[in-house]
Amino acid sequence: MGLIDRLPSVRGKISANVPLAPYTWLRVGGPAEALFMPKDEADLAHFLSSTPDDIPVTILGVASNTLVRDGGVKGVVIRLGPSFAKVETNGLIVTAGAAALDNKVAKEAAKAGIAGLEFYAGIPGTIGGALRMNAGCYGAETKDVLTEVVALDRTGRRQVMSLEELGYSYRHSNAPDDLIFVQAKFKGRADNPEDIHARMAAITAKREESQPIREKTGGSTFKNPDQIQSKGRGAWQVIDAAGGRGYKVGGAQMSEKHCNFMINTDEATAADLETLGETMRNMVKESQGVDLDWEVKRIGEVAT
Ligand SMILES: Cc1cc2nc3c(=O)[nH]c(=O)nc-3n(C[C@H](O)[C@H](O)[C@H](O)COP(=O)(O)OP(=O)(O)OC[C@H]3O[C@@H](n4cnc5c(N)ncnc54)[C@H](O)[C@@H]3O)c2cc1C
The missing domain is CATH 3.30.465.10 (Uridine Diphospho-n-acetylenolpyruvylglucosamine Reductase; domain 3)
Structure with missing residues (x-):
């Protein structure tokens, strides 16, 4: 039995195998196994209570803080509609x-x-x-x-x-x-x-003036680090000091304008972006002794 056959009937819309990249600010990522847009709160409550426990459920807003991996998201992704x-x-x-x-x-x-x-x-x-x-x-x-x-x-x-x-x-x-x-x-x-x-x-x-808001980006990639460890510096400052401004991996780049923002320069995969982020974490740790934690949420499966 396929995933869709195991889902309850709803008043909203459920679709199978929906590409998620167009729904995200970074414009990368694979498909949702199923995408559900509930009609209203009662429809959402009915869906949640009737969907078997072993089916993963992921909620997304407009994905301005989310990196969807290239292999897509298993189970059901929910996006809330106009109601x-x-x-x-x-x-x-x-x-x-x-x-x-x-x-x-x-x-x-x-x-x-x-x-x-x-x-x-x-x-x-x-x-x-x-x-x-x-x-x-x-x-x-x-x-x-x-x-x-x-x-x-x-x-x-x-x-x-x-x-x-x-x-x-x-x-x-x-x-x-x-x-x-x-x-x-x-x-x-x-x-x-x-x-x-x-x-x-x-x-x-x-x-x-200060952020690359017209680019395909996910906002601040990392949270500001521990202020004692970073000697009062923000995430962008330790990335800058580590040589990360403008750094590229494939089609992914740390913004020249605000170097805590990752950009999809048009050809990036989610893997490029995640590798770029991990590279920044390593560079900052090695050269500045500072631990950076992701602010961008990463969801889904790595492409095989
Ligand atoms: C250009 C740019 C500038 C930004 N500037 C800022 C800034 O100044 N300050 C700041 O804080 N952020 C900033 N961000 C990041 C982002 O806009 C925020 O984090 C925003 O709150 C994410 O909302 P979203 O709807 O896009 O969430 P998504 O990215 O879709 O989801 C983020 C997380 O929230 C969860 N979520 C979404 N909706 C729900 C829900 N209904 N119930 C439960 N969980 C939910 C998701 O599961 C996920 O874990 C910026 C992003 C960009 C692209």
């Missing part, structure tokens, strides 16, 4: 579906005069991705404004979790790996929409 992308405001509270783009959340908050979510204007992912890794930039991060999330576990059980239960630290959450976030609530503070918009424009301009 998960709604954003509403009420007083100082912003309620966003997990498929909402961070940028849209920032804009809706600004329009309603809710300050504190401006940093999302600088992050090209979805709220689901932001919740998973406490996304942030320029001194602000998800945990500063988040109050509550709604998530489904692998059995389809719905849970409402407080900020404390998510165990956030720098680009990390202790939330169980099997959780699929479906909604988040944020609380901001009152401010003038014009001032908020001005701060968002400043963030966008800064990003444009």
Whole structure:
């Protein structure tokens, strides 16, 4: 029996053997054995509760922080559709579906005069991705404004979790790996929409100036290292000091503009990109004595 035959009938769409590269920012990677786009939360819950335990399930946002390996992803990859992308405001509270783009959340908050979510204007992912890794930039991060999330576990059980239960630290959450976030609530503070918009424009301009945002990239490749070990330097600084700026492996390159960003120069495979990342880790360890940890999530199988 094939994978598709073992999956429950759903109201959303399930397709077999779907190339994932077009869905990712790095534009590399093999196919999902199956791709499921649930119609709504009830459809997702039904799918999770009725799908046999031995079938792996992977959730993706817009894959702006994910490297899909060339051999593709076994089991079912889930992408949340439009019914998960709604954003509403009420007083100082912003309620966003997990498929909402961070940028849209920032804009809706600004329009309603809710300050504190401006940093999302600088992050090209979805709220689901932001919740998973406490996304942030320029001194602000998800945990500063988040109050509550709604998530489904692998059995389809719905849970409402407080900020404390998510165990956030720098680009990390202790939330169980099997959780699929479906909604988040944020609380901001009152401010003038014009001032908020001005701060968002400043963030966008800064990003444009310092990051290769028009390239096929995955954002920061590595988390900033331990500050004692690195003597206060960020990931890009230790990569630069190790000679990594512009370094190439096949079609993969560390950006000249921001050397903690990997770029697919058009011909890269996922293997090129992963080898480039591992090469950077070795070069930085050998020459700077600093350990770099991947910020980009790597999923799927190496091509055989
Ligand atoms: C040009 C560029 C600039 C960037 N700048 C920043 C920055 O300044 N700050 C920053 O923090 N990041 C930055 N990033 C990285 C990225 O945008 C963020 O990590 C973002 O939060 C990822 O969201 P996504 O939807 O793309 O997640 P994906 O890459 O699709 O997934 C990332 C992880 O989140 C999980 N996930 C996704 N959706 C859900 C869900 N609904 N429930 C549970 N888990 C889920 C996935 O399983 C995966 O483990 C940048 C990326 C690029 C390309």
